[in-house]
Amino acid sequence: MTTFVQKSLGRWRSQRSVHHLAFGHFEQVESELAIEPVAVDAPAVMALCEAWGVSPERAIAPFVMKWEGRSDWDGGQEVLAGECLLVPVPSQGKLLRDRGYAETLPAVGTFAFAPDGTFVLTTPYERAAAEERIWFVTDDVRYRVSSIRTSSGKGVVTASFSTEIRRLA
Amino acid sequence: MTTFVQKSLGRWRSQRSVHHLAFGHFEQVESELAIEPVAVDAPAVMALCEAWGVSPERAIAPFVMKWEGRSDWDGGQEVLAGECLLVPVPSQGKLLRDRGYAETLPAVGTFAFAPDGTFVLTTPYERAAAEERIWFVTDDVRYRVSSIRTSSGKGVVTASFSTEIRRLA
Numbered sequence: 574m575t576t577f578v579q580k581s582l583g584r585w586r587s588q589r590s591v592h593h594l595a596f597g598h599f600e601q602v603e604s605e606l607a608i609e610p611v612a613v614d615a616p617a618v619m620a621l622c623e624a625w626g627v628s629p630e631r632a633i634a635p636f637v638m639k640w641e642g643r644s645d646w647d648g649g650q651e652v653l654a655g656e657c658l659l660v661p662v663p664s665q666g667k668l669l670r671d672r673g674y675a676e677t678l679p680a681v682g683t684f685a686f687a688p689d690g691t692f693v694l695t696t697p698y699e700r701a702a703a704e705e706r707i708w709f710v711t712d713d714v715r716y717r718v719s720s721i722r723t724s725s726g727k728g729v730v731t732a733s734f735s736t737e738i739r740r741l742a
Numbered sequence: 743m744t745t746f747v748q749k750s751l752g753r754w755r756s757q758r759s760v761h762h763l764a765f766g767h768f769e770q771v772e773s774e775l776a777i778e779p780v781a782v783d784a785p786a787v788m789a790l791c792e793a794w795g796v797s798p799e800r801a802i803a804p805f806v807m808k809w810e811g812r813s814d815w816d817g818g819q820e821v822l823a824g825e826c827l828l829v830p831v832p833s834q835g836k837l838l839r840d841r842g843y844a845e846t847l848p849a850v851g852t853f854a855f856a857p858d859g860t861f862v863l864t865t866p867y868e869r870a871a872a873e874e875r876i877w878f879v880t881d882d883v884r885y886r887v888s889s890i891r892t893s894s895g896k897g898v899v900t901a902s903f904s905t906e907i908r909r910l911a
Contacts, residue, residue, distance in 0.1 A: 588766060590759030592905045594883075597757060599770045688857045710889060714763075714898050718887065720879060729883050734903030736761045 574663045574684075577692055578634040580709060581608050584740035587642070589717075591733040604642025604653070606737065611635040611658065621660050621669050625681055632669075635660040668694060700724055713739035743832045743853075746861055747803040749878060750777050753909035756811070758886075760902040773811025773822070775906065780804040780827065790829050790838050794850055801838075804829040837863060869893055882908035 584607050591600035611618060613632055622629040639656040660669040661684070668682045682696035682703075691708040705719045717735040722728060753776050760769035780787060782801055791798040808825040829838040830853070837851045851865035851872075860877040874888045886904040891897060 586766070588761045588763075588768065590761070590768060590770075590903060592757045592759070592903075594757075594905060594907060597755070597772065599757065599759065601759075601768045603766065710898055710901075711896065716887065716901065718885065718903065727880060729879055729905075732879075732885065732903075732905045734759060734761075734887065734901075736763060736898075736901045738763060 574661045574686075575634045577686075578610075578636055578661065580712065581715070582610060582636070583608060585715070585737040586740055587640075587735050587737045589642075589733055589735040591731060593731055594729055600644060600646045602642050602644045602653070604640050605740075607639045609637050609639070611637055617658055617671070618660055621658060621671055621679075622662075624679065625667075625669050627662050627665070627667070627669065631662050631664050632660045633663060697724070701730065713741070715739075743830045743855075744803045746855075747777075747779075747805055747830070749881065750884070751779060751805070752777060754884070754906040755909055756809075756904050756906045758811075758902055758904040760900060762900055763898055769813060769815045771811050771813045771822070773809050774909075776808045778806050778808070780806055786827055786840070787829055790827060790840055790848075791831075793848065794836075794838050796831050796834070796836070796838065800831045800833050801829045802832060866893070870899065882910070884908075 587604045587606050589602040593600065613635060618632060618635045619629050622632055635658065637656055637658050641652065641654040643652055658671045662669065666683050666685060668684050670680045672679060680696050682694045684692060684694045687693055691706050694705040696703045701724055702722045703719060704722065705717060707715060707717045709715050715737040717737065719733045720729050721731040723730060753774065756773045756775050758771040762769065782804060787801055787804045788798050791801055804827065806825055806827050810821065810823040812821055827840045831838065835852050835854055837853050839849045841848060849865050851863045853861060853863045856862055860875050863874040865872045870893055871891045872888060873891065874886060876884060876886045878884050884906040886906065888902045889898050890900040892899060
């Protein structure tokens with residue numbers, strides 16, 4: 574996990590395509606991401622661990638992810654921006670977040686690495702479940718495939734694909 | 743491989759997003775796919791095996807893939823349609839095709855299944871290499887992530903993501 578976080582640090586230009594499957598609708602999002610390390614003993618990390626009943630000494634390589642982007646959804650040019658704190662707890666296979674993607678509440682996901690190195694994160698929400706698969710195609714190109722499933726797990730509501738290219742400058 | 747082909751047979755509605763990475767350009771393709779079995783002793787299968795120097799008795803579960811779609815590329819509404827014959831040769835990890843995607847020439851790719859069941863196909867072309875990863879999210883939803891890499895393998899030129907939903911009617 575530490576290696577994966579270290580490879581992920583930096584600034585990324587992201588192209589994201591969202592497929593709303595029921596309607597056959599496409600959505601396009603262009604954004605800038607920044608992934609920055611956070612001290613393992615930072616107050617916000619301690620607080621998030623406490624909120625989830627996790628001993629802070631089990632946390633490793635916490636990081637902040639910031640994004641700023643534009644979606645073409647609904648013809649708009651709404652600017653989407655935000656940031657969240659993510660705290661991996663590898664001994665429990667957990668990833669704590671101070672807010673989720675599908676809902677704006679704090680979330681805890683379960684992660685594992687597939688044998689080919691793909692990071693697989695599953696996050697249950699009240700009415701849905703999110704699955705995210707992230708892998709490096711090269712050191713400077715990362716793919717991310719996300720699915721929002723119905724809570725029964727039988728159907729897929731939304732699928733998205735992000736290509737993330739490292740900003741070298 | 744036989745199981746994978748059998749699960750793939752049928753008609754599919756496909757949404758495909760193409761990311762042209764150098765330009766940050768998005769392309770959207772909507773298409774209908776049909777995947778149909780072909781007799782292992784069909785003349786076209788025998789001919790394709792012979793063309794690649796493969797004994798026809800090594801071929802299993804050959805199939806034809808047909809597609810008809812529309813791309814928004816260049817603002818156009820060009821109809822893309824075609825079909826190709828695919829012949830798996832699992833004992834050699836090869837997939838023979840009578841035409842490729844990246845070029846319209848016959849192609850032979852190398853395939854393997856990742857431990858999580860993902861089908862991974864690599865096809866070298868003269869000036870590029872294509873990698874395709876296909877997996878089932880449910881029995882009726884299939885994802886396909888394709889990359890066109892430079893022939894050195896260091897860069898990714900184009901990435902695409904397809905969500906394929908089974909047509910039940």
